[in-house]
Amino acid sequence: MTGAAAEPLLVARDLRKSFGRTCALDGAEMSVRAGEVVAVMGPSGSGKSTLLHCLAGIVTPDAGEVRYRGDRLSAMSDGARSALRRTDFGFVFQFGQLVPELTCLENVAMPLRLAGRRRRDAEAEAARWLERLEVAELAGQRPGEVSGGQGQRVAVARALVGGPRVVFADEPTGALDSLNGERVMRLLTEAAHDTGAAVVLVTHEARVAAYSDREIVVRDGKSRDLEHTS
Amino acid sequence: MSIGHTLLGLLESGPRHGYDLKRAFDERFGHDRPLAYGQVYSTMARLLKNGLVEVDGIEPGGGPERKRYAITDAGVTDVAGWLATPEKPEPYLQTTLYTKVVLALLTGRSAAELLDTQRAEHLRLMRELTRRKSGGDLADQLICDHALFHLEADLRWLELTAARLDQLAAQVTR
Numbered sequence: 559m560t561g562a563a564a565e566p567l568l569v570a571r572d573l574r575k576s577f578g579r580t581c582a583l584d585g586a587e588m589s590v591r592a593g594e595v596v597a598v599m600g601p602s603g604s605g606k607s608t609l610l611h612c613l614a615g616i617v618t619p620d621a622g623e624v625r626y627r628g629d630r631l632s633a634m635s636d637g638a639r640s641a642l643r644r645t646d647f648g649f650v651f652q653f654g655q656l657v658p659e660l661t662c663l664e665n666v667a668m669p670l671r672l673a674g675r676r677r678r679d680a681e682a683e684a685a686r687w688l689e690r691l692e693v694a695e696l697a698g699q700r701p702g703e704v705s706g707g708q709g710q711r712v713a714v715a716r717a718l719v720g721g722p723r724v725v726f727a728d729e730p731t732g733a734l735d736s737l738n739g740e741r742v743m744r745l746l747t748e749a750a751h752d753t754g755a756a757v758v759l760v761t762h763e764a765r766v767a768a769y770s771d772r773e774i775v776v777r778d779g780k781s782r783d784l785e786h787t788s
Numbered sequence: 789m790s791i792g793h794t795l796l797g798l799l800e801s802g803p804r805h806g807y808d809l810k811r812a813f814d815e816r817f818g819h820d821r822p823l824a825y826g827q828v829y830s831t832m833a834r835l836l837k838n839g840l841v842e843v844d845g846i847e848p849g850g851g852p853e854r855k856r857y858a859i860t861d862a863g864v865t866d867v868a869g870w871l872a873t874p875e876k877p878e879p880y881l882q883t884t885l886y887t888k889v890v891l892a893l894l895t896g897r898s899a900a901e902l903l904d905t906q907r908a909e910h911l912r913l914m915r916e917l918t919r920r921k922s923g924g925d926l927a928d929q930l931i932c933d934h935a936l937f938h939l940e941a942d943l944r945w946l947e948l949t950a951a952r953l954d955q956l957a958a959q960v961t962r
């Protein structure tokens with residue numbers, strides 16, 4: 559392996575974060591290589607979501623550092639960080655990240671529109687993603703008119719449409735039954751593998767984590783990553 | 789799993805030779821571990837003795853694999869009874885794991901590490917099953933899902949035990 563290929567895309571070292579008196583992270587580490595699906599597991603309240611938010615530059619840790627392709631997130635300006643989130647990251651959460659006033663097609667096209675793509679272009683690309691996620695027939699519906707499982711597949715399409723290098727998914731199947739949950743996981747991981755996107759998958763469900771390539775476990779705000787290269 | 793009942797069930801659709809039975813079993817249920825010929829013949833001998841099958845013909849050339857078996861009425865009743873009886877939910881793994889966890893606590897080794905190692909091993913197998921499931925047909929999917937749900941139950945138990953280790957340690961080392 560060449561040095562460049564072996565270098566992780568995203569590295570978090572010794573992250574610490576408190577909210578008031580609550581210590582959410584107390585020495586968490588994790589690395590993500592290009593194209594791999596890493597599950598973040600652990601009990602409720604152990605700090606999984608906080609770790610994901612730090613990795614994605616949504617939350618700034620009190621101590622420790624996150625590097626994305628070698629650059630420290632905390633050294634970037636707010637503007638640079640949010641531009642990075644738009645261009646390089648995709649997000650899927652448990653509920654309701656779709657804009658209710660827009661159709662599913664417009665929701666999926668939105669990241670491309672924000673990146674300056676022409677409407678017709680963006681919507682054609684969005685339609686291809688809806689088809690790939692097996693929800694082509696929902697293009698004209700609004701999020702309130704589709705089921706939870708369908709909505710999550712639309713959300714996955716929106717996360718992937720811009721060609722992100724990393725998709726952050728926090729309990730993407732948390733509100734779904736097992737059949738729909740597995741369908742979302744299968745489509746998400748297949749699409750990520752095909753496009754080469756890495757996935758950081760927060761879940762406490764083992765059957766969901768089984769779609770990952772490897773897992774790290776967070777306990778009491780601490781995590782160790784055996785793949786970690788220092 | 790009861791191989792006798794399974795072979796009997798396979799005979800319900802019509803008489804078969806020993807080698808044919810083995811092939812049918814392996815195709816449908818063998819997956820990781822095909823039946824040994826010896827196992828087929830010892831099982832058929834037992835079923836024959838118990839009147840659940842009868843010999844329906846012998847091909848020239850001899851040898852046990854040339855015998856053709858047919859299910860008897862008693863055999864059909866036996867299969868029906870087996871299918872109608874629920875399987876006992878076996879706490880097979882927990883007893884072993886519980887023993888190990890307690891021993892670890894008693895001998896001052898890390899029970900948390902033991903549980904973590906076990907959880908990683910469980911998840912490794914779950915990944916393998918998940919991969920097999922995505923490449924497989926409906927039968928593979930159902931078989932893998934069954935195993936996956938069981939492994940998931942084990943994992944939940946491992947998590948719960950990990951969360952209660954301090955309590956357990958206090959009890960067993962008292």
Ligand SMILES: Nc1ncnc2c1ncn2[C@@H]1O[C@H](COP(=O)(O)OP(=O)(O)OP(=O)(O)O)[C@@H](O)[C@H]1O
Nearest residue numbers: 577580581582601602603604605606607608609762
């Ligand atoms: N914005 C916040 N303000 C105050 N406390 C917070 C905040 N975010 C997280 N916490 C606290 O930090 C700890 C870790 O929370 P986090 O959401 O990271 O856990 P989690 O592992 O994702 O849990 P769950 O599985 O329930 O989603 C918890 O005690 C939580 O209450």
Ligand SMILES: [Mg+2]
Nearest residue numbers: 606607608728
């Ligand atoms: Mg969370």
